[in-house]
Amino acid sequence: MxxxxxxxxxxxxxxxxxxxxxxxxxxxxxxxxxxxxxxxxxxxxxxxxxxxxxxADDDWTPPDTGALDDDLRALNRELYAALTARPSVTAALIAASFRSAEAAEALRRFWEDRYGRCEVLVERAAGRGELPRDTDARRVLIAATAPLYHHLVLLRSDPDPALPEQAARDAARAFGVAR
Amino acid sequence: MxxxxxxxxxxxxxxxxxxxxxxxxxxxxxxxxxxxxxxxxxxxxxxxxxxxxxxADDDWTPPDTGALDDDLRALNRELYAALTARPSVTAALIAASFRSAEAAEALRRFWEDRYGRCEVLVERAAGRGELPRDTDARRVLIAATAPLYHHLVLLRSDPDPALPEQAARDAARAFGVAR
Missing domain, CATH: 1.10.10.60 (Homeodomain-like)
Structure with missing residues (x-):
């Protein structure tokens, strides 16, 4: 039910x-x-x-391609698809979070869960020697995903299919991972 | 009046x-x-x-410190102050943009104006040889500012005073400017 x-x-x-x-x-x-x-x-x-x-209950796991920049690319492609779907449940839930304190708190919990699951991307990269061991995983993940939210949710830009790729590459480069 | x-x-x-x-x-x-x-x-x-x-009518101009990363830092410090002010008109206007199509359109125009004025930061950096001439100015600016909006408006994280600095540095590094 x-x-x-x-x-x-x-x-x-x-x-x-x-x-x-x-x-x-x-x-x-x-x-x-x-x-x-x-x-x-x-x-x-x-x-x-x-x-x-x-x-948050689902069994979603982040991409595992064997390279940090490709993992971030794959992650951003998923996020881009969710935010540009017409209609987009994700975008509707974000809008609702500005109306309902309960929805805002649930959205906070949801993102905490998702970003938490994604930290393994950075840990695996550190394990492969792509990043220093003490890299702030959350900071890498936010650097990669924030431009998508900014363009698609706040600036309400026309969706640019190059965006997921660019934001992932910029984030990887910011942390010294460039291929 | x-x-x-x-x-x-x-x-x-x-x-x-x-x-x-x-x-x-x-x-x-x-x-x-x-x-x-x-x-x-x-x-x-x-x-x-x-x-x-x-x-958008005002005579605001972006920082001009003589170095891209410092310009981005100064810009982010202004943005951080606006978003963490209690109460914050900026945050209230963003919330209102999810309620009123007219407010959303006006916010889009406002950001277009502000990011437009900030492009000179990247042009000056290119003029100083800090960046290639063909660098996408908007992409640099969004990389620097998006994490602030993401943390403070969407994730509703507790304000972290290190955030403006970190996001500016990450964006500068993403484009090969690191000091």
Missing amino acids: RAQVLEAVGAELVEGGYDALTVDAVAARAGVHRTTVYRRWRDVGGLLADVLDAG | RAQVLEAVGAELVEGGYDALTVDAVAARAGVHRTTVYRRWRDVGGLLADVLDAG
Whole structure:
């Protein structure tokens, strides 16, 4: 039942944005009694938080190509696809995080989980001698991904397919890894 | 009169966020007749757009320290101060851009203006031989500033005073400028 309800949240969100998202519409779309949805998720904030928490439950693992710059490229390509999908659940959830404190907190937890899983990219690179052992993994990962969020979420630039590649290469070079 | 009204918008926005922002409250705070405000700015979206357009009218110029990495550091320190001010008009305007299409468009114009003015940093660095002549100025600027927006606006990380410095240095290194 959770799967249908959370899928309905995503569908409602990409269709009408945060403003159109109501517990009743989600219940109707999911074919679940509204009282059940209210009891378990309470409100729209609770639904959004659970969409993100469900995302963190999955078995996603970061790319493992054998080279840091290629790993960052592959990671950025995934992120680019998620942010430029039309409609994009990720973009809708980010927008919702400016409306609901609960969604903002869930998004923070989600990113913490994802960036945490990605730290292994930097650790493996250090193990291969591509980077010093004491490299700040989070700093490398943010350097690679931040330009994508900046262009696609904040600046609302037209999507440029060269962007994931460029940002990954710039981040790798910033840490002395250039091929 | 424009100055008082726009100042009142900023004050209302940082006090209560987008949800508390109304034309009537702005008119009352500015001591201007509400009909006048409605006639000139129409609605909240119009007010927000004008706050941003007024920001683009100013005579702000980017830092000029004589070295690219120091210029980027100085730029990032300004941005960090704006994003971590409590309350922050910049952060409130970004949040509002997810609510009002007019505010989003005005924010896009504002950033276009600001990044446009900053391109001279990269041109001067190229003139000094720090960078190749064909360096993509926007790409250097986004590499430097995006991590600040990512941490402070999206990830909502606790402000880290080392961040402006680190992001500027990483961006400079990405483009082969390291001191």
